[in-house]
Amino acid sequence: MRADLEVTGPHGPIPVRVYEPDGAAEAVLVWAHGGGFRHGDLDMPEADMVGAELSRRANAVVVSVGYRLAVDGVRYPVPIDDVHAVWTWVTARTDLPARRAIGGASAGAALAVSAALRATASPPDLLLLAYPFAHFPTPTLGHGRTLENIEDMVRNYVGRISDLPADALPGAARLDGLPPAYIVLSESDDLRPSGELLERQLREAGVPAESFLAPGTTHGHLNRPDDVPDAVDASLGFFAAALRAPRQAPRWLRRDGEPRIEFGADYNPEQWPREVWADDVRAMREAGVTIVSLGIFAWARLEPAERRYDFGWLDEVMDLLHAAGILVDLATPTASPPPWLTTRHPEILPVDRDGRTVWPGARQHWRPTSPVFREHALRLVRALARRYADHPALAAWHVNNELGCHNVHDYSDDAARAFRGWLRRRYTTLDALNAAWGTDFWSQRYGEWEQILPPRYANGPVNPTQQLDFKRFSSDALKEHYLAERRILREITPDVPVTTNFMVAGPINEMNYPDWAAEVDFVANDHYTRPGPQSRDELSFSANLCGNLISGRPWFLMEHSTSAVNWQPVNVPKLPGELARDSLTHVAHGADGVCFFQWRQSRAGAEKFHSAMLPHAGTSSAIFAAVTDLGARLRSLSGVAGLARTPSDVAVVIDYESWWAAEQDSHPTDRLRYRDEALDWYTALLDAGVRADVVPVSADLTGYRLVVAPILHLVPAALRQRLEEYAAGGGHLVTTYFSGIVDEFDHAWLGGYPGALRDLLGIRVEEFAPLLDGESVPLSTGTSGTLWSERVEVTDPAVTVLAAYAGGGAAVTRRAVGAGSAAYISTRLGPQGLLVILDELLSPAGVVSELPPDLRGKVELAVRGPVRFLINRTAEPVELSAVAGAPQTLPARGVVVLLSPGTPG
Numbered sequence: 001m002r003a004d005l006e007v008t009g010p011h012g013p014i015p016v017r018v019y020e021p022d023g024a025a026e027a028v029l030v031w032a033h034g035g036g037f038r039h040g041d042l043d044m045p046e047a048d049m050v051g052a053e054l055s056r057r058a059n060a061v062v063v064s065v066g067y068r069l070a071v072d073g074v075r076y077p078v079p080i081d082d083v084h085a086v087w088t089w090v091t092a093r094t095d096l097p098a099r100r101a102i103g104g105a106s107a108g109a110a111l112a113v114s115a116a117l118r119a120t121a122s123p124p125d126l127l128l129l130a131y132p133f134a135h136f137p138t139p140t141l142g143h144g145r146t147l148e149n150i151e152d153m154v155r156n157y158v159g160r161i162s163d164l165p166a167d168a169l170p171g172a173a174r175l176d177g178l179p180p181a182y183i184v185l186s187e188s189d190d191l192r193p194s195g196e197l198l199e200r201q202l203r204e205a206g207v208p209a210e211s212f213l214a215p216g217t218t219h220g221h222l223n224r225p226d227d228v229p230d231a232v233d234a235s236l237g238f239f240a241a242a243l244r245a246p247r248q249a250p251r252w253l254r255r256d257g258e259p260r261i262e263f264g265a266d267y268n269p270e271q272w273p274r275e276v277w278a279d280d281v282r283a284m285r286e287a288g289v290t291i292v293s294l295g296i297f298a299w300a301r302l303e304p305a306e307r308r309y310d311f312g313w314l315d316e317v318m319d320l321l322h323a324a325g326i327l328v329d330l331a332t333p334t335a336s337p338p339p340w341l342t343t344r345h346p347e348i349l350p351v352d353r354d355g356r357t358v359w360p361g362a363r364q365h366w367r368p369t370s371p372v373f374r375e376h377a378l379r380l381v382r383a384l385a386r387r388y389a390d391h392p393a394l395a396a397w398h399v400n401n402e403l404g405c406h407n408v409h410d411y412s413d414d415a416a417r418a419f420r421g422w423l424r425r426r427y428t429t430l431d432a433l434n435a436a437w438g439t440d441f442w443s444q445r446y447g448e449w450e451q452i453l454p455p456r457y458a459n460g461p462v463n464p465t466q467q468l469d470f471k472r473f474s475s476d477a478l479k480e481h482y483l484a485e486r487r488i489l490r491e492i493t494p495d496v497p498v499t500t501n502f503m504v505a506g507p508i509n510e511m512n513y514p515d516w517a518a519e520v521d522f523v524a525n526d527h528y529t530r531p532g533p534q535s536r537d538e539l540s541f542s543a544n545l546c547g548n549l550i551s552g553r554p555w556f557l558m559e560h561s562t563s564a565v566n567w568q569p570v571n572v573p574k575l576p577g578e579l580a581r582d583s584l585t586h587v588a589h590g591a592d593g594v595c596f597f598q599w600r601q602s603r604a605g606a607e608k609f610h611s612a613m614l615p616h617a618g619t620s621s622a623i624f625a626a627v628t629d630l631g632a633r634l635r636s637l638s639g640v641a642g643l644a645r646t647p648s649d650v651a652v653v654i655d656y657e658s659w660w661a662a663e664q665d666s667h668p669t670d671r672l673r674y675r676d677e678a679l680d681w682y683t684a685l686l687d688a689g690v691r692a693d694v695v696p697v698s699a700d701l702t703g704y705r706l707v708v709a710p711i712l713h714l715v716p717a718a719l720r721q722r723l724e725e726y727a728a729g730g731g732h733l734v735t736t737y738f739s740g741i742v743d744e745f746d747h748a749w750l751g752g753y754p755g756a757l758r759d760l761l762g763i764r765v766e767e768f769a770p771l772l773d774g775e776s777v778p779l780s781t782g783t784s785g786t787l788w789s790e791r792v793e794v795t796d797p798a799v800t801v802l803a804a805y806a807g808g809g810a811a812v813t814r815r816a817v818g819a820g821s822a823a824y825i826s827t828r829l830g831p832q833g834l835l836v837i838l839d840e841l842l843s844p845a846g847v848v849s850e851l852p853p854d855l856r857g858k859v860e861l862a863v864r865g866p867v868r869f870l871i872n873r874t875a876e877p878v879e880l881s882a883v884a885g886a887p888q889t890l891p892a893r894g895v896v897v898l899l900s901p902g903t904p905g
């Protein structure tokens, strides 16, 4: 619905066109078209089409302003006065939604920002700016629009080109306090630097700003919807997703019915002839499958040639699954680009550190920062979302697959460009970057942004801060790809949750998941065990961290294996009982979905020897029987669904930045493995029968009695202060060797180690003394340390030495800090060595095991509200007579679930 009205302003009536959505409005937008301040009207596409489309797509009331143009003597600030008057009129209306935005295109974007700067009494909630013309002189003057042209525009608008008022072209104004800004940039636009500069300026002023680069466009593309329909569509989608009221995350699947634990797998029907599909669905029902992740690697089948879609077969599968009551977690099939795309656009292929092209043949052969890949991927996502938006089986979106599994570190020219942009946003000036990167070392000082490269192959160690920033950037670049897909999915299916499968498992650390977690509607994880004595504990550790990425809320185990995988050097099958124990351990730590890779074991392809729910042997197999039993067991546990993890008294802190920084090259030893140390602590705590939470460093630590932060290498000043306050507030902190050493720029804290934590710990270390392979240092506790040692000088009388090196000198110390304490372990003790000193650390914190003495070490306890899980850590049955309501014995590798005291599940 649209209506032409007039609003009274300081210079007389102002024509406005109001667009109303069909349903209840969620937001209101005041919009100003462009036209160099002197052209344009309410009928141009940039006003009329944009107004109508944004109203429809975002359920918004859009008020498009026919402000006075700079003609016939009209000049600055009259157009701003008009836009501001309309804003005032809108904000005074109580019948309009509370969520308010202001925006515009080109010169209109400048007017929108200037009006927002004035609107201090009723500020907007967000800014939508299309290819803003926000500066004079413009940052660079490219091709096309000449200098005279721009000068003429400004002279006509303001009357002069010098001594401009700050808000005339508002890039010159104070921008702090403005609301979050969403900026659409035209790709080949000589005014694009103005939009990019504005984005950087906003960020520098503390204003969140996000931009979308519309591929293949020139300035003013919203005015030419027929020429570049896809880019216009994508730009409007970007704005609409921002304008719409934010969804409440976290959210769970779109489905009706009682809470339950979901059960299923990746389903790849495209690998099988159609006749098999009905058998699949029958067997799924038999196994109790409730959900499948569909179409993950189906790009080549869904878009067999550019823009030629074949959704027929997927329609059929979706219908079949729906008829059987099975939900679909539908994948955007963007993980593996098809041959037609890589043949036509080899420039999307990643480049490794040595400059080698990553050729097709496997999967994920795409650059996270390639605009060409992005365009093709997003077009497919849009087509898929439109096709299945209303399909009743669609319960969630599964974006791509394990983003970054194979392509996280791309060193291509696209990556170089994007890296520079990321660095400009981070540091703003080259001086700041040079200081942060310490470029006076080895003559690395940069004079132009264009000189900066990713840390490509070099003949020696590459600048460590460059490496660290590249890791940060690479994680962000992939997250950015996820967000770009999510924007489209949220725009088309606002009520369908969006997630992507994380890889919280073993040594995988390239994606900073604590930072990603806020962007998914629910956390989903893939976990595969690796052989070794701590394999089971590692699974628990990973599940535990997943459960704490969003404050203890339920999450979704998207993949694990029924038995052997195919990608380890030797692929060992699971022992009887392990399949269920592994699954239930994830549930114990908050998983409300248990899925496998994959439903039916492939007949061809690289994964034909990877286990599945339905193995090559068919339904008459031990695996299928174990799968079916698990399905039944999970059904009996529906009472667990929705329950948050119950926090424990002990936290083991994980910090991805410390992980990255601690394992960089040119260090005292290259043998240090951050996560192994963290896992050792977790194992030692399990051995002591103590429940711990594995939490990101950003978590609120104040509720924990004991916080173990192993190898907390990178400690910015703010983190040091948090930890000092934690201990001063009565908390008990434990940290280890190589902690507190550098700040966020990877610069050493001076004055002696452990740098930032030296005063808190009351010790000082001058030199590290890493140990050679096979070397160990005996300790007074009877155990010994490996990997690392130090000569620890005690500098504070409040420090007690808990263990000494047999050759002399403190090895483990604790400093009393008010009612709290700060302890330090200067060598690698391993789980057994840690267990020996653990009591000394737990007792002052008042932490005690919740398990009867006989069960400590043999059984892991996990708690979700009233429900307790007892997991057998051993290969022997464990006597449970000491546990009220439990059965007599817990079988080898078994799990008992006590739904409420006295009700084993």
Ligand code: GAL
Residues within 6 Å of the ligand: 401, 402, 405, 526, 528, 559, 565, 566, 597, 607, 610
């Ligand atoms: C995962 C991946 C799956 C499958 C699985 C095999 O990393 O997402 O597609 O390859 O590994 O273990």
